[in-house]
Amino acid sequence: MAKLTKKQKEALSKYDPNQLYSLEEASKLVKEVNYANFDASIDLDVRLGVDPRKADQMVRGVVSLPHGTGKSVRVLALCPPDKEEEAKAAGADFVGLDDYIAKIQGGWTDVDVIVTMPTVMAKIGRLGRILGPRGLMPNPKAGTVTMDIGGAIKEVKQGKIDFRVDKTGIIHAGVARMSFEPSKIQENAQELLRTIAKLKPSSAKGTYFQSISISTTMSPGIKIDASSVEGA
Secondary structure (H helix, E strand, C coil), X not given: CCCCCHHHHHXXXXXXXXXXXXXXXXXXXXXXXXXXXXXXEXXXXXXXXXXXXXXXXXXXXXXXXXXXXXXXXXXXXXXXXHXXXXXXXXXXCEEECHHHHHHHHCCCCXXXXXXXXXXXXXXXXXXHHHHHHHCCCCCHHHCCECCCHHHHHHHHHCCEEEEECCCCCEEEEEEEECCCCHHHHHHHHHHHHHHXXXXXXXXXXXXXXXXXXXXXXXXXXXXXXXXXXXXX
């Protein structure tokens, strides 16, 4: 077993790994137990009582975090020439179509979100094997395939995130950065959890929120009491 550093020991002494904390308490503690010396991402891990193998229990959605993610999101707009200026004005980092399709086919995927339009999806479909495994494939349900390409880009830049349950029944999502105040961490996390609660499949039986934890890139997870979450 690896020896714990002084910083790790100090972080672990500040909380009880077996205790359930309220969302408000956890949002404060996650800053106290962090021992990274950079502006680490703060993530929520939510285990749901669903069976992702069943189509009617696949939980997926989008949410606009009230305080954004704190992360600079690189957006590629795959659009026809007549929409390029709109995409650039909305803040897209990369704008084009055929040239970027060729670039992606060559292995380039140095973006965080790809936004496009229904009229060009036929061209983009061939990129599924490259973009799909990286979670970059545009999807109407995520709001990244739309005729309002400018609006979609602005929403992504302002903190709109796409989330989905993985094959083990867990949703992983970044909701803040260490530089955020505890109240903003709490409000962002609350908004995500409230949205997940609304998406509970009618066919899901038993406890929906099996477990919720919050952590940073380099910190232990803090367990959250689901009863402290509005709408959970």
